[in-house]
Amino acid sequence: MASIKINNLGKVYAGDVRAVEDINLDIADGEFIVLVGPSGCGKSTLLRMIAGLETITEGDLFIGDKRVNGLEPAERDIAMVFQNYALYPHMTVYNNLAYGLKNRGFPKDEIEKRVQETAKMLEIEQFLDRKPRALSGGQRQRVAMGRALVREPAAFLLDEPLSNLDAKLRVQMRLEIKQLQRRLKTTSLYVTHDQLEAMTLGDRLVVLNQGNIEQVGSPIDVYNRPESLFVAEFIGSPSMNLFSQADLDGPTNENAAKHLPEGTDILGLRPDQLLFEAPDTPHIRLDCKVALYEPAGAESHLYLILNSNGQHVTMRVHGEPPVHEGGDISIYAPVSAVHPFNSTSGRRTD
Amino acid sequence: MQTKKMTFNHRWLPYLLLAPQVIITIIFFIWPASQALYQSLLRQDAFGFRTTFVWFDNFQRLFVDDLYVNSLKVTLIFAVGTTLLSMSVALLFAVMVNKMIRSRDAYTTFLVWPYAVAPAIAGVLWWFIFNPSIGILPYALDMFGINWNHRSNGDQAMLLVIIAAAWKQISYNFLFFLAGLQSVPHSLIEAAAIDGAGRVKRFWTIVFPLLSPITFFLMVVNVVYAMFDTFGVIHATTEGGPAQATNILVYKVYRDGFVGMNLGSSAAQSVILMAIVVVLTVIQFRFIERRVNY
Ligand SMILES: Nc1ncnc2c1ncn2[C@@H]1O[C@H](COP(=O)(O)OP(=O)(O)OP(=O)(O)O)[C@@H](O)[C@H]1O
Ligand SMILES: [Mg+2]
Numbered sequence: 001m002a003s004i005k006i007n008n009l010g011k012v013y014a015g016d017v018r019a020v021e022d023i024n025l026d027i028a029d030g031e032f033i034v035l036v037g038p039s040g041c042g043k044s045t046l047l048r049m050i051a052g053l054e055t056i057t058e059g060d061l062f063i064g065d066k067r068v069n070g071l072e073p074a075e076r077d078i079a080m081v082f083q084n085y086a087l088y089p090h091m092t093v094y095n096n097l098a099y100g101l102k103n104r105g106f107p108k109d110e111i112e113k114r115v116q117e118t119a120k121m122l123e124i125e126q127f128l129d130r131k132p133r134a135l136s137g138g139q140r141q142r143v144a145m146g147r148a149l150v151r152e153p154a155a156f157l158l159d160e161p162l163s164n165l166d167a168k169l170r171v172q173m174r175l176e177i178k179q180l181q182r183r184l185k186t187t188s189l190y191v192t193h194d195q196l197e198a199m200t201l202g203d204r205l206v207v208l209n210q211g212n213i214e215q216v217g218s219p220i221d222v223y224n225r226p227e228s229l230f231v232a233e234f235i236g237s238p239s240m241n242l243f244s245q246a247d248l249d250g251p252t253n254e255n256a257a258k259h260l261p262e263g264t265d266i267l268g269l270r271p272d273q274l275l276f277e278a279p280d281t282p283h284i285r286l287d288c289k290v291a292l293y294e295p296a297g298a299e300s301h302l303y304l305i306l307n308s309n310g311q312h313v314t315m316r317v318h319g320e321p322p323v324h325e326g327g328d329i330s331i332y333a334p335v336s337a338v339h340p341f342n343s344t345s346g347r348r349t350d
Numbered sequence: 351m352q353t354k355k356m357t358f359n360h361r362w363l364p365y366l367l368l369a370p371q372v373i374i375t376i377i378f379f380i381w382p383a384s385q386a387l388y389q390s391l392l393r394q395d396a397f398g399f400r401t402t403f404v405w406f407d408n409f410q411r412l413f414v415d416d417l418y419v420n421s422l423k424v425t426l427i428f429a430v431g432t433t434l435l436s437m438s439v440a441l442l443f444a445v446m447v448n449k450m451i452r453s454r455d456a457y458t459t460f461l462v463w464p465y466a467v468a469p470a471i472a473g474v475l476w477w478f479i480f481n482p483s484i485g486i487l488p489y490a491l492d493m494f495g496i497n498w499n500h501r502s503n504g505d506q507a508m509l510l511v512i513i514a515a516a517w518k519q520i521s522y523n524f525l526f527f528l529a530g531l532q533s534v535p536h537s538l539i540e541a542a543a544i545d546g547a548g549r550v551k552r553f554w555t556i557v558f559p560l561l562s563p564i565t566f567f568l569m570v571v572n573v574v575y576a577m578f579d580t581f582g583v584i585h586a587t588t589e590g591g592p593a594q595a596t597n598i599l600v601y602k603v604y605r606d607g608f609v610g611m612n613l614g615s616s617a618a619q620s621v622i623l624m625a626i627v628v629v630l631t632v633i634q635f636r637f638i639e640r641r642v643n644y
Pocket of ligand 2: 043045
């Protein structure tokens with residue numbers, strides 16, 4: 001086990017492609033970090049640089065106290081779980097798990113012991129003699145996890161490990177991974193672009209955008225207080241409604257504007273912060289048309305169109321709302337719920 | 351797999367469409383093959399005046415004939431040598447070219463050229479290179495104190511024909527190995543690297559086993575090539591000599607039949623060759639169906 005220290009890390013691929021820029025991040029021993037960001041933002045690149053599969057072109061990387069920039073993957077004492085699992089197809093599950101231990105010269109009985117223990121932990125004992133192609137997707141996923149666990153490395157790196165599983169299995173494996181990490185307390189870096197995984201798995205969430213870190217924090221902090229417009233839009237599903245100050249007219253909204261911080265010209269409101277009735281405190285008022293009502297079980301989504309500029313507004317409601325499709329409706333939100341942003345800097349203003 | 355069923359309006363049309371293929375097969379395969387089968391049961395006297403039906407006598411004689419047993423041995427050494435040499439060199443080239451990024455296509459093209467050279471021409475080429483009096487190689491070897499004369503040294507002659515035969519096959523093997531290497535998922539190599547396997551170990555424990563279906567396929571193809579498709583190479587270089595040292599089965603069929611005019615024995619030999627081809631083909635199909643390894 002070890003901490004990971006990332007100092008000004010950057011990656012320029014051949015052909016002057018800047019994938020990652022000036023990343024700084026200190027990961028404590030035993031911490032579970034989740035990396036999120038849109039496709040192509042450099043998540044895999046960052047992870048692969050830590051693994052040693054891509055050369056580091058700028059900055060320093062420390063695992064434990066050791067600078068590992070020039071070290072081979074094998075010398076970094078990390079384990080990686082690949083999106084496509086990358087199990088060795090010609091080896092049995094047993095040998096897939098044992099391969100890394102054999103290469104490191106572990107004695108035979110120690111290998112046997114560790115493989116059996118790991119297999120038991122992941123409930124794959126009955127598959128030890130099978131080849132990977134004779135396993136289901138979920139079982140392969142477990143074997144891939146097992147191959148990482150069996151070596152008891154200093155850190156786990158996981159690159160979208162669940163994205164090839166169906167929805168139900170994903171939920172199950174997500175919980176198992178979380179429990180495993182809690183139990184083993186191994187420093188972990190987990191790449192995903194699944195909202196739910198991002199919110200639930202990690203101790204800290206790192207939001208990446210175009211090779212830069214947008215925000216680092218506990219998932220709930222990032223959700224409650226997105227520091228930039230990008231994070232505001234990216235985290236949360238359905239995503240936050242953003243209104244331009246200029247499109248909000250009427251005396252109510254003019255009054256509300258006085259209570260917003262200096263420089264605010266974008267107002268963000270989460271779909272569940274919108275109300276059917278005006279609160280007593282200063283508030284925002286939105287006059288809309290109902291476009292679509294989408295019941296989805298416990299909660300429903302209401303899609304509205306803002307009268308002043310025709311923009312789409314998403315609202316999350318519980319139970320049957322007092323509306324009909326095509327009808328007019330006014331919705332409200334207290335100023336205290338507004339996420340205020342400045343459009344030029346893209347940052348939060350409070 | 352689902353098979354498509356075609357219906358023809360005309361009863362005779364399908365037969366008419368098949369006819370060219372059938373006729374060619376009959377003229378160039380069934381007819382000569384049955385001739386050989388028939389011939390192998392006959393014996394002519396030395397002057398070709400009289401022909402007697404001798405049942406399997408020709409076959410029985412072959413297996414007590416020292417020259418034939420020698421030829422079997424020579425063929426075995428030749429086939430194994432050619433296969434090993436051409437496959438290992440091809441694999442080496444494929445691994446090296448596969449590592450390249452920019453010049454991969456250029457090297458691939460170069461390495462495929464030899465395959466377009468006719469065996470007889472390749473033979474002549476090697477005949478010149480190895481020629482004990484005017485060749486460049488004996489000249490070079492002489493400087494290291496090695497005396498090259500494949501006209502008197504049987505081992506050297508064998509080495510020569512193996513090199514000449516393997517050379518051409520390298521292109522073919524190379525293409526298959528390269529395609530095989532390119533289909534090994536990169537993430538497997540990366541996983542093995544993280545698992546602590548060095549370059550060499552990764553190759554022998556991950557890449558090479560994954561190539562095994564291709565390796566097996568090529569092994570059969572190369573053995574078949576060495577045994578049946580190398581007449582031109584032998585004819586242009588050693589002509590089976592010296593002292594039968596490179597007289598492989600195919601060449602012996604020709605020598606005994608067309609030079610020695612022993613048609614019965616030659617026919618019996620070719621029937622045996624035919625049987626070997628059949629066996630090899632069956633092995634190949636069996637394995638391709640089963641897909642080796644994984
Ligand atoms: N080998 C490479 N050579 C050149 N550019 C690359 C290479 N690998 C990735 N890139 C580029 O670097 C950027 C980041 O890629 P990366 O794979 O890290 O994204 P990602 O965040 O993992 O995306 P995804 O969510 O789709 O997996 C992309 O613009 C990509 O095109
Ligand atoms: Mg990726």
